[in-house]
Amino acid sequence: xxxxxxxxxxxxxxxxxxxxxxxxxxxxxxxxxxxxxxxxxxxxxxxxxxxxxxxxxxxxxxxxxxxxxxxxxxxxxxxxxxxxxxxxxxxxxxxxxxxxxxxxxxxxxxxxxxxxxxxxxxxxxxxxxxxxxxxxxxxxxxxxxxxxxxxxxxxxxxxxxxxxxxxxxxxxxxxxxxxxxxxxxxxxxxxxxxxxxxxxxxxxxxxxxxxxxxxxxxxxxxxxxxxxxxxxxxxxxxxxxxxxxxxxxxxxxxxxxxxxxxxxxxxxxxxxxxxxxxxxxxxxxxxxxxxxxxxxxxxxxxxxxxxxxxxxxxxxxxxxxxxxxxxxxxxx
Amino acid sequence: xxxxxxxxxxxxxxxxxxxxxxxxxxxxxxxxxxxxxxxxxxxxxxxxxxxxxxxxxxxxxxxxxxxxxxxxxxxxxxxxxxxxxxxxxxxxxxxxxxxxxxxxxxxxxxxxxxxxxxxxxxxxxxxxxxxxxxxxxxxxxxxxxxxxxxxxxxxxxxxxxxxxxxxxxxxxxxxxxxxxxxxxxxxxxxxxxxxxxxxxxxxxxxxxxxxxxxxxxxxxxxxxxxxxxxxxxxxxxxxxxxxxxxxxxxxxxxxxxxxxxxxxxxxxxxxxxxxxxxxxxxxxxxxxxxxx
Numbered sequence: 001x002x003x004x005x006x007x008x009x010x011x012x013x014x015x016x017x018x019x020x021x022x023x024x025x026x027x028x029x030x031x032x033x034x035x036x037x038x039x040x041x042x043x044x045x046x047x048x049x050x051x052x053x054x055x056x057x058x059x060x061x062x063x064x065x066x067x068x069x070x071x072x073x074x075x076x077x078x079x080x081x082x083x084x085x086x087x088x089x090x091x092x093x094x095x096x097x098x099x100x101x102x103x104x105x106x107x108x109x110x111x112x113x114x115x116x117x118x119x120x121x122x123x124x125x126x127x128x129x130x131x132x133x134x135x136x137x138x139x140x141x142x143x144x145x146x147x148x149x150x151x152x153x154x155x156x157x158x159x160x161x162x163x164x165x166x167x168x169x170x171x172x173x174x175x176x177x178x179x180x181x182x183x184x185x186x187x188x189x190x191x192x193x194x195x196x197x198x199x200x201x202x203x204x205x206x207x208x209x210x211x212x213x214x215x216x217x218x219x220x221x222x223x224x225x226x227x228x229x230x231x232x233x234x235x236x237x238x239x240x241x242x243x244x245x246x247x248x249x250x251x252x253x254x255x256x257x258x259x260x261x262x263x264x265x266x267x268x269x270x271x272x273x274x275x276x277x278x279x280x281x282x283x284x285x286x287x288x289x290x291x292x293x294x295x296x297x298x299x300x301x302x303x304x305x306x307x308x309x310x311x312x313x314x315x316x317x318x319x320x321x322x323x324x325x326x327x328x329x330x331x332x
Numbered sequence: 333x334x335x336x337x338x339x340x341x342x343x344x345x346x347x348x349x350x351x352x353x354x355x356x357x358x359x360x361x362x363x364x365x366x367x368x369x370x371x372x373x374x375x376x377x378x379x380x381x382x383x384x385x386x387x388x389x390x391x392x393x394x395x396x397x398x399x400x401x402x403x404x405x406x407x408x409x410x411x412x413x414x415x416x417x418x419x420x421x422x423x424x425x426x427x428x429x430x431x432x433x434x435x436x437x438x439x440x441x442x443x444x445x446x447x448x449x450x451x452x453x454x455x456x457x458x459x460x461x462x463x464x465x466x467x468x469x470x471x472x473x474x475x476x477x478x479x480x481x482x483x484x485x486x487x488x489x490x491x492x493x494x495x496x497x498x499x500x501x502x503x504x505x506x507x508x509x510x511x512x513x514x515x516x517x518x519x520x521x522x523x524x525x526x527x528x529x530x531x532x533x534x535x536x537x538x539x540x541x542x543x544x545x546x547x548x549x550x551x552x553x554x555x556x557x558x559x560x561x562x563x564x565x566x567x568x569x570x571x572x573x574x575x576x577x578x579x580x581x582x583x584x585x586x587x588x589x590x591x592x593x594x595x596x597x598x599x600x601x602x603x604x605x606x607x608x609x610x611x612x613x614x615x616x617x618x619x620x621x622x623x624x
Contacts, residue, residue, distance in 0.1 A: 074454050092350060092457040100455035104448030108360070110367055122356035123456040125348040167452065 025050050026097075026175055026206050027071060027089075031080035034066055041066035043230040044080070049175075049208060053201045055221030056210040057322055063230040064210040065103065068179050071208065072100035085174065096124075099168030101161075103179040107152060113163040114139065114148035120167040138166040142196060158189035165196070175206045182213050194220050214319035224318060226325045233325045241325065242290075242316050248324045249273045249286040250293075255310035259283050262306060269296070282310075353458045357466025358473055361440045365474065370435060375478070378428035382482040385421055386489060389413070393493035413490050413499075415506050415582035418483050422513055423575050425479045429521070430571070434542040435535060436474060437525045441467055442533035445616075460617045464526070471525050472518035480514025505583040512581030517574055520606055524570075527609035530616040546571055566594060570605065573598035 025048035034041040042063040058064050069075040070082050073090040087094035107116065117138055121131035139145045142162040152160065161181055168176055178197070182190050194216060201207055201222070211217060217224055218238065225235040234241045242250065256262050263275045263283055271293045276284040287293045301308055315321075365371050392413075396403025444450045444467075453463050487510060491499040500507075524545070532538045553568030567573055576595040 069451075072455055074451060090459075092459075095455065095457050098455075100451070102448070102451045102455070104451060107447060107449045107452060108364060108443070110364065119356055119360050120452065120456065123353045123453065123458060125350065125353060125457050127348060168455075 026085060027208075028083040029067075029070070029080065030083065032070060032077040032082055033079040034070060034075060035078050040230050042070070042077075045232050047225065047232055047235065049206060051201075051204065051206045052222035053197060053207045053209060053220055055217040055224040055318070056208055056227065057212070057214055057217060057224055057318060058210075058227035058233075059212060059326075062227040064212075064227055065179055066230075067227065068100075068177050068208065068210055071175075072098055072177050074100070096171060097174045099171065099173035099176045101164045101168040101176070101178040101181065103183065109151065109153040111152055112149050113144060113152060113155065113159075113166070116152060116163060117148070117166045117170055121170045124171045126171070134170050134172070135166075138170040141169055141200075142166045156189075157184050158186070158192065161185065161189075161193060162196075169200075173205075175208070176200060178207065178209045180210055180212070182211055182216055190216060214322055215317065217318040221318075226322055228326055233328075234321075238316065238318055238321055242321050245321070245324050245328070248315070248327075249288055250290050250313060251315040252283075252285040252287060253310065253312045253314050254283040254285060254308065255281065256283070257307045257309070258304075261304075265300060265304075269293075271296070284314075350458050350462055351465070353456065353462050354466035354469055357453070357463065358470045361467065361470030362473060364439050365436045365470075368435075368439070371432060374428055374432045374435075378425055378432075378478045378482070381421070381424055381428070382486070385482075385486050389486060389490050389493060393490075396495070415503075415509055418487065418506060418510050419513065419575070419579060419582055421486065422479045422483050422510070422517070422578070423571075425482065426517070426571055429475055429478045429517070430542065430546050432474060432478060433471065433521060433525050434539040436471070437529035437538045437542070438533060438535040440470055441526055441529035442535070442538060445530060446533035450617075464613060464617060468522040468526050471522035475518040475521050476514055479517055480510060483510045483514065509578070509582030513574075513578030516578050516581070516602075520570075520574060520602060523606050523609040523613070527612040527616070530613055563594065564597060567597050567601055570602070573602055577602055 027047075027049040029045045029047040032045045033043055045067065047067075056064050056067065066075065070077055071084065071089055073084075073095050076090055082089035084094040085097045087097070089098070111119075114135060118131055118135045121134050121138075122128075124131075126134060136145065139148045142165045144159065144162050144166060147155075147159065148163075152163065155163065165176075165178070165181075168178070181193055181197075185193065197207055197209060197220060209217075209221065221238075223235065223237045224241070226233040226241070234244075254262065259277060259281050263277050266272045266283070266285060267275045271289055272285060272287050274286040278284060297311075300306070315324075392403065438446075444453070450463070454460065484507075487506060491497060525542075528541055529538055532541055550569035550572065553565045556565040556568075557563055573594075576591060576598045580595070
């Protein structure tokens with residue numbers, strides 16, 4: 001299938017580039033395409049993942065789960081290859097490096113959490129005592145040691161998610177792939193899971209977390225991969241991606257004691273595309289080249305002795321950026 | 333590129349051969365089945381037949397000691413000790429096996445597809461071959477548990493209660509017959525159940541299909557045999573086909589008039605059924621890739 005010339009290639013190319021001196025990527029997607037009969041799951045994906053938390057974002061049907069299954073070795077690509085730590089993703093040696101936490105949250109309901117994790121450890125090839133030790137460690141890691149003897153049937157959604165994480169961690173993988181972990185979890189549970197993910201990342205694990213709940217990714221993910229219609233639309237840190245969206249000026253909200261004076265000064269700058277003085281006294285400012293703007297704005301504040309009560313970007317969240325990226329993709 | 337050159341730490345765990353992962357799959361399968369009370373009920377039903385035979389052997393041995401002539405008289409009946417007796421016993425155990433498997437299919441295999449458990453298996457260091465073999469072995473274990481293990485126990489009991497241990501030396505073919513017939517049933521039934529349960533996940537439809545194969549088809553075959561006056565219609569009974577093939581493991585047993593011809597066709601039908609089941613199973617396991 002012929003790849004379309006894409007505007008987002010700039011985004012992808014920029015974000016994917018790995019410095020020559022940096023560590024090699026843990027995961028590489030090289031020209032990967034996957035079809036399900038006439039339906040395309042992912043389309044010519046080139047992607048590299050390193051350490052830290054990577055958020056995989058996209059609407060339903062964007063190709064997130066297919067991408068994750070390709071990485072977890074559950075699917076083989078029709079074209080290209082997926083390489084995990086130098087091994088093909090579907091090989092047994094690659095699976096040793098990957099812990100997969102699928103979105104399906106039902107399994108053998110009669111089993112206890114401990115038995116489930118132990119079974120998964122044994123399936124991985126660990127012998128009796130080793131499997132038991134690893135099970136206990138994994139359960140302790142997700143904070144389920146004291147509740148692991150209860151049946152899965154009686155677990156809350158959050159507890160099931162933890163047990164699934166435990167089975168994914170039981171063989172101490174380098175890469176943890178988590179599919180839609182925040183679905184159906186209450187805010188407290190979400191926060192606990194996000195803390196758990198951060199803790200794992202701090203301990204050197206690489207996490208790929210897929211979600212269509214964009215808000216959490218602002219604080220959770222070190223970098224994000226936006227997907228749409230089976231393609232990687234953009235990838236990098238949110239700020240990197242936002243900076244590259246030239247067609248969409250950054251929206252700022254500024255609250256100052258001298259809002260009118262500030263508006264008069266800002267409107268003269270070529271970096272500023274629009275200024276609106278709102279009834280609340282706030283300024284709504286649209287800008288280009290944020291780095292340059294913030295440097296000049298800092299100088300202005302110091303020179304004029306302005307008191308700035310609030311300086312807030314209103315469209316730099318994962319959700320807003322995803323909307324922009326999707327709009328750009330639709331233009332192709 | 334070697335992983336060491338990429339700077340990643342090597343895998344330090346001592347992992348077992350992937351084919352050994354079949355064992356935890358079997359254990360998990362059996363654990364799931366034996367947790368249900370209905371299975372213990374069916375097992376008890378199978379055990380009842382076993383205990384009956386066990387008691388007959390014991391009684392016969394006791395009577396033979398007390399009165400050898402009465403013992404020789406009892407030898408005229410093929411309830412114990414002979415190849416036919418073990419064949420009949422295993423055939424009779426089949427009823428319980430059928431019932432047990434009908435309910436076990438959805439738990440052992442269907443649930444993995446219905447509830448999405450397959451992804452957990454395949455995320456480990458095993459692939460579809462190991463998974464399929466593990467599941468088939470779990471089903472086979474149930475079949476062997478109901479048919480072969482009790483038959484072997486009876487064989488052992490009969491030999492131990494005989495006047496000498498020569499029974500074991502004189503009847504190696506019976507031992508071969510028990511094991512061979514048991515393995516044949518285990519292989520065919522596991523493939524059949526595995527294939528059906530992978531496509532029909534829910535218990536009720538599965539039981540209906542199972543009943544159709546093992547109850548309706550034999551009845552249909554018998555009726556068609558009378559209507560069409562063609563004994564080949566009896567081959568619609570897969571359980572009978574298995575029995576005819578299983579008989580060959582026991583050596584020279586008494587055969588019915590039309591049995592050699594039917595056995596010939598059964599020798600084609602049973603492998604063909606296995607092949608179709610295997611193809612269905614492989615197709616279904618591959619079809620897991622399809623996202624709905």
